[in-house]
Each structure stands twice: as structure tokens, then as C-alpha cells.
Amino acid sequence: MNVKTISAAAVVLATLCTPAIAADNNARRQVEKRVDADAGGTVIVSNVAGEVKVNAGSDDEVRVKARLGANVRDLEVERDGNRVYVRVDVPNNEHRYTDAWLEVAIPPGSRLEVNAVSADIRSQGIRGEQQLKSVSGDIVAELASAEAELKSVSGDIRAHGGGTVPKLSVSATSGDVQVDSGAGDLEIVSVSGDIQAKLASAVSVRARTTSGDVNVDATMRGKGEVEAASVSGDVELAIDGDGLDIDAKTFSGDIDNCFGLKATSRRSHGPGETLHETTGNGAVEVQAKTMSGDIELCHR
Secondary structure, rough: OOHHHHHHHHHHHHHHHHHHHHHHHHHOEEEEEEEEOOOEEEEEEEEEEEEEEEEEEEOEEEEEEEEEEOOEEEEEEEEEEEEEEEEEEEOOOHHOOOEEEEEEEOOOEEEEEEEEEEEEEEEEOOOOEEEEEEEOOOEEOOOOOOOEEEEOOOEEEEEEEOOOEEEEEEEOOHHHHHHHEEEEEEEEOOOOEEEEEEEEEEEEEEEEEEEOEEEEEEEEEEEEEEEEEEEOEEEEEEEEEEEEEEEEEEEOOOEEEEEOOOOOOOOOOOOOOEEEEEEEOOOOEEEEEOOOOOOEEOOO
């Protein structure tokens, strides 16, 4: 190959590569924006795809660092009264081909709302109320002493409560749920996933799943109630309280316990068992049910 041929090939190669390099650089576009905020205001974050990380920052501003995908038009960070909006602006017909990774620092006492489609959500150090929702993404949340609502259609949810959350609602359609150091009132619903909850000081617990196991380890405050149910899975409860009022039922499984109580066979109605007994003064009402699985009850 002569020199002219080599030079021509190099020109062609450079021409072909230039758009790819430009697109690659555009896909990694770095943006940082900030706006003044109230220490106890509300921050609302919206993202279509990618990731949203929210951390505690200063008391007087919201700061956003972002990596924007190729089809993202802009990152909007705006204040309206005591609310701050963080939005990823994408063309309506290009939602499937764009993404953005956001790192958002907000006043720790803010009320936080995050709405995502195909994006994971993570929060840490936020003391205010949290409402985190993703259609197709995982949620990992650190909770303080305010109420929280966590929802994911197709993703796992993990929450660490610190033992002081007054009310927590968790919903996952297709994913596992794990709650650690929860407190107060807890409601967990999953369609096809396992539920695992460890509660330091609870008033009421409701955990229901259609296709999965339920494992609840809870210390109850005074009078309270625990309701755990699965259609096709095992139910395991470890409860510490001032006596239990137990109502347990299986349709095709066994009931075991560490209280020395004997379950009654349901052979006349099916292969399952029932257990209706009271320990201590029965301050905590315990309802456990599974269609196709076993139930195990014990002290925490």
C-alpha cells in the first residue's frame, strides 16, 4: 500500500470515528446546578432512566451533579416557593433511548419525593418524610424519624429505619422487600417476592405476599398486632411482646412453635393445620396464614 492509499484510508477512518467520539462525549455530558432552598421545604426529583442518589447536604440549597445521556435536552433545577423541582428533560418520543445519573444534595430536613421509570433510587441522611417510587428499578432508603412510602413495580426494596420511623408503607409487585430496624406501623405488600422485616419497636405489622416467604422479627410496644400471610410460601414469625393471641392457619402445611403449643389438624377440611392459643396476657394479636407453606412461631 503506497503513501497516498494510507493517507486516504486514514481520512476515511477519522471521518467514520468522529461522530462516534462526539456521541460518546455527549453521552457523558457533566452538568452541575444549584438553587437556594428552605431547610424544611420539599424537593421533588423526576428521572426517566438511570439512577437517582439523594444525600443530606447544606440547609440552604439543593445541589445537583449529573451525567446526562445523549438524548437528554437539559437538567432543570427550579425553585417555586418552598419547593424545589429537579427534572430530566427528554424528548417525548425518546424516553427509551436516554438516561441520566443524578446525585442530589438537599437540606437534611426536607420532604423528599422521587419519581422514576427505569431508574434505581437511593437516599441517605434525609430526616424528613420520603416518598420514593420507581416503575422498573431498585430502591434503597435510609429512614429517620418521619413517615415513608416506598413503591417499585419491578425491583427490590431495602429500607433501614433506625428504629424510629412512625409509619412505613412498602409495596413491590415483582421484587423482594427487606426492612431493617423499623418501628411504629409497618405495611409491606409484595406480589412475587420474599419479605424480610426486623423491627426494633413496632405497634402494628402487616406483611403480605402472593408468591414468596414472609419473615418477621419484631419487638412489639404494648398492645399491638402482627398480620403475616403468603399464598405460596412459608411464614416465620419471631415476636417479643407482653403475651400473644395467636390465630394461625395453613391449608397444606405444618405449624411449628417454641411455646409448647399443639396445632390442630384440619384433615376433615384438608391437609393443613390450625393454632388458636394465647400466651401471657395476649396483648399482641398474631394472625398468620399460608395456603401452600409452613408457619413457624417463636419468641424474638
